[in-house]
Amino acid sequence: MVPVAGVLLVTIGAIRPSGPLLARAGVLHAFVRPTHRRCLAVGRPKPKSAAPAAAHAHAALAGQVVELTISSLTSLGAGVARLDEGYVVLVPFVIPGERVLARVFRVGPSFANADLVEVLTPSAERVQARCALFGRCGGCQYQHMPLRMQREWKRQHVVDALGRIGGFTESPREAKHPLLCAELETLVRPTAGAPEAYGYRSKITPHHEGARGEAHEVGAIGFHEHSRRRLVDVDACPIASPAINDALPAVRAAARERARERAARIAERRESGERRRAPKGATLLLRDAEDGVETEPRAPVRATVHGVRFLFPAGEFFQNNPSVLPALVRHVVRRARGGGRLDRLVDAYCGGGFFALCAARHFESVVGVEVSADNVAAARANAERNGIANARFEAGEVEALFEPLICAGGVVPARTAVILDPPRKGCSDEFLQQLFAFRPARVVYVSCDPATQARDALAFATAGYALREAQPFDLFPQTRHIECVCVFDRADADGTAPLPLDEGDATDGAAAPGAYL
Numbered sequence: 001m002v003p004v005a006g007v008l009l010v011t012i013g014a015i016r017p018s019g020p021l022l023a024r025a026g027v028l029h030a031f032v033r034p035t036h037r038r039c040l041a042v043g044r045p046k047p048k049s050a051a052p053a054a055a056h057a058h059a060a061l062a063g064q065v066v067e068l069t070i071s072s073l074t075s076l077g078a079g080v081a082r083l084d085e086g087y088v089v090l091v092p093f094v095i096p097g098e099r100v101l102a103r104v105f106r107v108g109p110s111f112a113n114a115d116l117v118e119v120l121t122p123s124a125e126r127v128q129a130r131c132a133l134f135g136r137c138g139g140c141q142y143q144h145m146p147l148r149m150q151r152e153w154k155r156q157h158v159v160d161a162l163g164r165i166g167g168f169t170e171s172p173r174e175a176k177h178p179l180l181c182a183e184l185e186t187l188v189r190p191t192a193g194a195p196e197a198y199g200y201r202s203k204i205t206p207h208h209e210g211a212r213g214e215a216h217e218v219g220a221i222g223f224h225e226h227s228r229r230r231l232v233d234v235d236a237c238p239i240a241s242p243a244i245n246d247a248l249p250a251v252r253a254a255a256r257e258r259a260r261e262r263a264a265r266i267a268e269r270r271e272s273g274e275r276r277r278a279p280k281g282a283t284l285l286l287r288d289a290e291d292g293v294e295t296e297p298r299a300p301v302r303a304t305v306h307g308v309r310f311l312f313p314a315g316e317f318f319q320n321n322p323s324v325l326p327a328l329v330r331h332v333v334r335r336a337r338g339g340g341r342l343d344r345l346v347d348a349y350c351g352g353g354f355f356a357l358c359a360a361r362h363f364e365s366v367v368g369v370e371v372s373a374d375n376v377a378a379a380r381a382n383a384e385r386n387g388i389a390n391a392r393f394e395a396g397e398v399e400a401l402f403e404p405l406i407c408a409g410g411v412v413p414a415r416t417a418v419i420l421d422p423p424r425k426g427c428s429d430e431f432l433q434q435l436f437a438f439r440p441a442r443v444v445y446v447s448c449d450p451a452t453q454a455r456d457a458l459a460f461a462t463a464g465y466a467l468r469e470a471q472p473f474d475l476f477p478q479t480r481h482i483e484c485v486c487v488f489d490r491a492d493a494d495g496t497a498p499l500p501l502d503e504g505d506a507t508d509g510a511a512a513p514g515a516y517l
């Protein structure tokens with residue numbers, strides 16, 4: 001490393017500017033090291049960090065502006081520049097192949113974080129970000145990439161997670177279980193998504209701190225800055241729907257006024273000797289639904305998906321990219337049908353019954369299990385509102401309810417599909433053991449975290465389930481977020497023909513993303 005006029009020139013290894021192959025090599029490092037905490041969260045052994053000596057060797061990077069070549073992207077969307085001995089510097093808002101200047105602000109034992117200062121050699125594919133706050137606001141990571149490239153990387157991150165965390169490999173010698181020997185490049189489909197690259201979000205939740213100072217002014221109202229705890233003031237958000245953007249100025253002004261009044265009241269009481277805490281911040285809600293934009297979290301709002309009319313509290317979880325939802329639901333329902341051979345459905349982690357109710361007319365019977373009693377009440381009410389009589393919903397943890405309700409409840413495993421849509425942390429072992437003991441013919445696993453899904457995919461393989469397909473969906477263009485639907489089939493299906501993936505199409509020619517949209 002040679003410091004030149006305040007810029008540290010770093011010698012980079014071979015530059016391999018192309019796509020997936022490079023990505024596969026690069027992400028193996030990138031995925032492990034920068035997501036250290038995440039690896040622990042998914043239950044993998046703690047990755048070996050570089051020797052302390054290496055950290056010492058790179059300590060000089062702290063605070064320096066360095067010139068780097070980006071070789072790949074992490075699953076969190078940061079560019080990876082590889083230094084000597086596998087040490088990496090992570091730089092946001094870049095594209096593999098680009099040469100950039102970046103200022104290092106944190107040096108860890110195996111990787112450093114840097115802010116992007118300048119793109120010296122831009123990728124030919126770089127596009128103009130639509131948002132003036134891109135690069136500061138932590139909400140979007142990919143506005144500088146064309147949509148096609150964003151989707152290729154999202155697919156690549158699914159491939160990498162299944163390989164690195166799930167243990168899937170093409171090599172029979174390396175596979176730790178016969179069902180882990182699989183061609184991921186074939187099993188993981190191209191990312192599907194809607195054409196709307198902007199203006200798609202139907203819910204945003206900007207925050208602000210408490211009002212301060214003599215005039216009780218509120219500072220920024222918006223989202224966290226990239227890599228920082230500070231808030232960025234967001235007066236328009238191009239990925240939110242046009243209706244949300246129209247409503248935003250008035251909602252922000254009202255929030256400032258409320259916070260000012262609250263702070264003034266607190267100040268008055270303090271003056272009169274009462275002990276009062278400093279004014280608190282708040283999180284705002286803007287939910288764009290059929291009746292317009294709602295800001296009161298408990299207010300009921302309406303949305304129609306797959307012919308089902310949902311009524312739900314505005315602040316509750318509801319998949320929030322309406323333009324992709326029809327495709328996602330159609331895909332999940334088709335896969336759950338198993339070419340028409342499965343007519344019983346269990347929707348575990350069912351929330352307000354989203355998949356269960358959309359699927360109900362395609363099945364003989366449906367059972368939804370969900371821990372939130374409010375969600376279950378909403379699911380039951382929505383079933384009634386839509387005249388759906390073959391779906392029932394039970395409140396409780398899947399860990400407590402699956403065994404007594406499903407295993408002992410007369411549901412026939414060979415005719416049953418189970419939809420799983422767990423929170424980001426994935427499924428618990430306790431639940432998976434019950435699921436595997438029940439042995440449903442097919443499991444359709446929807447996840448917003450490819451890492452925990454890949455960890456669970458390893459458990460599925462070990463329990464005798466073959467991964468048939470992984471279909472990433474681009475629910476959140478311009479961001480690093482991925483929704484992925486994996487299909488697992490029982491591998492010991494007693495001599496019966498494998499379940500088709502889709503209706504009347506055993507080879508699943510219809511699975512190309514274009515088929516959904």
Ligand SMILES: C[S@@+](CC[C@H](N)C(=O)[O-])C[C@H]1O[C@@H](n2cnc3c(N)ncnc32)[C@H](O)[C@@H]1O
Pocket residue numbers: 317318319348349350351352353354355369370371372375396397398399421422423424
């Ligand atoms: C990602 S959301 C999916 C909701 C639903 N599938 C949808 O699309 O609206 C995960 C749901 O799992 C529920 N949940 C979390 N842990 C659970 C558990 N141990 N047992 C049952 N439900 C759980 C949460 O309350 C939440 O509604």
